[in-house]
Amino acid sequence: MLDLTYDAPEPKVIAGAKHDWELVIGMEVHAQVSSKAKLFSGASTQFGAEPNSNVAFVDAAMPGMLPVINEFCVEQAVRTGLGLKAQIHLKSAFDRKNYFYPDLPQGYQISQLYEPIVGEGEILVDMEPGIARKVRIERIHLEQDAGKSIHDMDPNMSFVDLNRTGVALMEIVSRPDIRGPEEAAAYVVKLRQILRYLGTCDGNMQNGNLRADVNVSVCRPGAYEKYMETQDFSHLGTRCEIKNMNSMRFIQAAIDFEARRQIRILEEGGEIVQETRLYDPDKGETRSMRSKEEAHDYRYFPCPDLLPLELEQAWVDDIAAHLPELPDEKKARFMADYGLTEYDASVLTAETASAAFFEKAADGRDGKLAANWVINELFGRLRKDGDKDITESPVSPEQLGKVIDLIKSDTISGKIAKELFEIVYTEGGDPEEIVEARGMKQVTDTGAIEAALDEIIAANPAQVEKAKENPKLAGWFVGQVMKATGGKANPKAVNELVQKKLG
Amino acid sequence: MSIDKETAAKVAKLARIKVEDEDLPALASEFNAVLGFIEQLGEVDVTGVEPMVSVTPMRLKRREDVVTDGGQQEKVLSNAPDAREGFFAVPKVVE
Numbered sequence: 001m002l003d004l005t006y007d008a009p010e011p012k013v014i015a016g017a018k019h020d021w022e023l024v025i026g027m028e029v030h031a032q033v034s035s036k037a038k039l040f041s042g043a044s045t046q047f048g049a050e051p052n053s054n055v056a057f058v059d060a061a062m063p064g065m066l067p068v069i070n071e072f073c074v075e076q077a078v079r080t081g082l083g084l085k086a087q088i089h090l091k092s093a094f095d096r097k098n099y100f101y102p103d104l105p106q107g108y109q110i111s112q113l114y115e116p117i118v119g120e121g122e123i124l125v126d127m128e129p130g131i132a133r134k135v136r137i138e139r140i141h142l143e144q145d146a147g148k149s150i151h152d153m154d155p156n157m158s159f160v161d162l163n164r165t166g167v168a169l170m171e172i173v174s175r176p177d178i179r180g181p182e183e184a185a186a187y188v189v190k191l192r193q194i195l196r197y198l199g200t201c202d203g204n205m206q207n208g209n210l211r212a213d214v215n216v217s218v219c220r221p222g223a224y225e226k227y228m229e230t231q232d233f234s235h236l237g238t239r240c241e242i243k244n245m246n247s248m249r250f251i252q253a254a255i256d257f258e259a260r261r262q263i264r265i266l267e268e269g270g271e272i273v274q275e276t277r278l279y280d281p282d283k284g285e286t287r288s289m290r291s292k293e294e295a296h297d298y299r300y301f302p303c304p305d306l307l308p309l310e311l312e313q314a315w316v317d318d319i320a321a322h323l324p325e326l327p328d329e330k331k332a333r334f335m336a337d338y339g340l341t342e343y344d345a346s347v348l349t350a351e352t353a354s355a356a357f358f359e360k361a362a363d364g365r366d367g368k369l370a371a372n373w374v375i376n377e378l379f380g381r382l383r384k385d386g387d388k389d390i391t392e393s394p395v396s397p398e399q400l401g402k403v404i405d406l407i408k409s410d411t412i413s414g415k416i417a418k419e420l421f422e423i424v425y426t427e428g429g430d431p432e433e434i435v436e437a438r439g440m441k442q443v444t445d446t447g448a449i450e451a452a453l454d455e456i457i458a459a460n461p462a463q464v465e466k467a468k469e470n471p472k473l474a475g476w477f478v479g480q481v482m483k484a485t486g487g488k489a490n491p492k493a494v495n496e497l498v499q500k501k502l503g
Numbered sequence: 504m505s506i507d508k509e510t511a512a513k514v515a516k517l518a519r520i521k522v523e524d525e526d527l528p529a530l531a532s533e534f535n536a537v538l539g540f541i542e543q544l545g546e547v548d549v550t551g552v553e554p555m556v557s558v559t560p561m562r563l564k565r566r567e568d569v570v571t572d573g574g575q576q577e578k579v580l581s582n583a584p585d586a587r588e589g590f591f592a593v594p595k596v597v598e
Contacts, residue, residue: 037572044573
């Protein structure tokens with residue numbers, strides 16, 4: 001295994017009117033657990049169902065109904081913790097977070113404030129080859145999602161759908177180790193990638209299955225280093241929390257706006273008020289959620305309906321033993337085993353499906369060549385084809401592997417290979433048979449190439465004279481031979497012959 | 504710990520219970536009586552005693568990840584004061 005070492009990225013510096021400022025960012029990501037049934041009921045988690053059809057009486061908070069925990073959701077949280085190299089707490093407990101909202105029929109959310117299921121871990125956030133930020137994870141806890149309110153179906157009423165009520169969420173809380181808007185987006189990208197590798201959350205941000213709350217503060221250069229030394233938060237500025245963002249672009253824009261807002265206040269001699277803010281993507285600004293402030297007293301207490309959650313170490317060990325290969329390991333292995341650059345390895349391991357495709361196509365072949373074909377030709381073609389996913393590729397890894405074999409054995413030239421790839425992509429078929437049937441084989445027979453070259457030399461005496469004076473013009477003859485042979489002549493053989501005849 | 508009128512008003516508001524202004528002093532004094540009783544418990548030395556969460560020696564009951572419930576929109580909505588097109592309809596709440 002290749003042991004990669006990284007340098008930390010430079011923190012983002014924003015120049016204020018008076019002096020420079022740095023950003024300090026912590027994230028709370030809510031990731032919907034991939035499961036069939038809800039955290040405490042047997043209702044389905046299926047997205048897009050008829051409103052209020054995936055609702056058990058527990059979810060609707062009917063009197064007398066009691067929650068019973070879904071063991072698989074617990075397993076998924078543990079798996080996530082292990083994937084983030086975190087401590088697993090063999091004993092955790094559930095608490096009630098009390099607040100009133102129409103999409104929360106219980107009047108409280110069952111969460112884990114005091115004893116979360118997962119403790120400290122870490123995520124390596126890749127910025128560019130050789131540069132990565134290690135972000136510490138503070139905790140992960142299990143909790144219930146709320147329902148969905150729809151405000152635009154009636155002028156005077158809000159409509160409430162409880163299908164999402166009670167679906168299991170993992171709240172993944174980071175330490176304030178993120179130092180700029182780009183790092184914040186890269187953190188979510190990396191976390192999402194790990195969750196998808198683990199199969200614990202599908203990461204679908206559009207459906208709201210992954211959403212982020214971002215805590216932003218600003219400080220003068222040097223202050224953050226003092227915080228890191230002492231872990232004393234008084235070195236940092238007062239933070240504001242921007243709620244519920246489900247797009248990488250919005251996350252970056254919201255942080256940038258919020259940091260500049262805080263800098264302006266501080267430079268004008270004002271003070272930052274710790275509060276919850278909402279990002280408005282239409283106006284590109286954050287604004288205060290005052291209503292949230294009033295109700296901020298959640299009066300947490302242990303949930304009397306649920307005993308503590310106790311896990312066996314052997315059960316946890318068994319999950320650990322069956323963890324899939326994770327992105328960092330896979331990337332290092334691709335670099336070591338296939339000789340790929342870090343960039344290529346990152347691109348190929350972004351999704352498990354593309355990594356698996358590459359490994360099949362590269363099996364027993366030149367890894368670098370295979371990587372080039374997957375990244376440049378296949379990904380490029382899929383993008384042109386309505387941004388298709390690798391799982392929808394009309395070219396199989398076996399077919400692409402054969403194209404690569406034909407290049408490697410000098411049966412076809414690189415140029416012809418691209419034509420062949422296009423045929424396989426649009427028409428399908430066995431690359432070897434296509435090459436055979438359509439006469440695409442490279443001409444390596446020097447006799448045939450020589451005959452073509454002799455003909456061109458005989459027909460162009462003036463060009464021959466010029467080329468003899470200026471050897472750089474020999475390229476023209478190479479081009480003519482390629483044209484005469486329909487691009488099938490082996491370029492190396494043509495070059496050698498032209499050199500010999502004109503040199 | 505002493506609960507004043509303002510704290511009593513805040514607790515009532517958080518619980519969404521309407522209490523008339525003139526009833527607040529009585530409510531605050533009731534809170535104080537309850538808290539006073541609980542404070543007595545604080546006199547017991549519980550160093551080294553694990554908090555008891557249940558009187559029965561039971562493990563948290565678990566369920567398999569199988570869909571066994573739902574598909575009862577009509578029943579779920581049957582107690583709602585107002586329901587339309589499969590949704591609960593409530594007075595407009597917009598952030």
